[in-house]
Amino acid sequence: MSDLRASLLESRLGRLAVQFGKFGAVGVVGLVVDTAVVYALVFGVGLEFFAARVPSFLAAATTTFALNRAFTFRGARDEPLHRQWVKFIAANALGGAVNYGVSVGLEAAFLVVETHPVLAVAAGSIAGMFLNFAASKHLVFKGA
Numbered sequence: 001m002s003d004l005r006a007s008l009l010e011s012r013l014g015r016l017a018v019q020f021g022k023f024g025a026v027g028v029v030g031l032v033v034d035t036a037v038v039y040a041l042v043f044g045v046g047l048e049f050f051a052a053r054v055p056s057f058l059a060a061a062t063t064t065f066a067l068n069r070a071f072t073f074r075g076a077r078d079e080p081l082h083r084q085w086v087k088f089i090a091a092n093a094l095g096g097a098v099n100y101g102v103s104v105g106l107e108a109a110f111l112v113v114e115t116h117p118v119l120a121v122a123a124g125s126i127a128g129m130f131l132n133f134a135a136s137k138h139l140v141f142k143g144a
Contacts, residue, residue, distance in 0.1 A: 022072040023133050026064050031125050034060035035118045042117060049107045049117060053100055056121070061089055061096065073141030084140060091135035095128030102127040 008014045037056035041047040065088040069077065079087075103124030106113045113119045 019072060019137070020133060023068065023136070024129070026067040026072055027125060027129055029067060030060040030064035031122060033063045034125065035121045038117050038121055049114070049120070050104050053103060053121075053124075057096055057100065058089075060125075061092060065089075068136060068141065073136065076141035076143050087140045088136065091139040092128075092132045095130075095132035095135065097128075098131060099124035099128035 034056045037059045038049070038052045041052035041055065042049055062085070065085055068088075069081075069084065077084075101124075103120040106123055107117060107120040108114075
């Protein structure tokens with residue numbers, strides 16, 4: 001049984017699944033950062049949710065960039081850090097737009113989400129995750 005498991009993990013699909021799992025784990029850290037910034041700006045500073053999502057996304061994206069570079073796509077560090085960060089932000093812009101649209105739409109539509117913004121942030125993160133993984137793997141961290 002362990003030979004089968006090892007064979008599956010060493011296959012192309014198995015390596016992709018492990019990499020996606022790492023990307024998802026890093027995404028959970030990004031979700032915590034995203035949510036913390038939203039709560040600080042909405043409940044601490046009094047910013048409207050839609051405005052708080054922009055700096056919270058940038059904080060979360062920067063955090064996930066650093067962790068994905070060190071952990072998920074460890075073998076793809078041949079570019080300067082600043083250039084790779086810009087590519088990461090640009091490549092993840094579509095997923096970021098999906099994330100933003102879902103979270104702001106839910107917050108505007110449902111009172112429970114307005115009261116608990118973490119629900120909107122989480123839903124937006126999940127909605128953009130698949131696009132962000134594909135963009136990160138194929139456009140930013142090529143070869144890892």
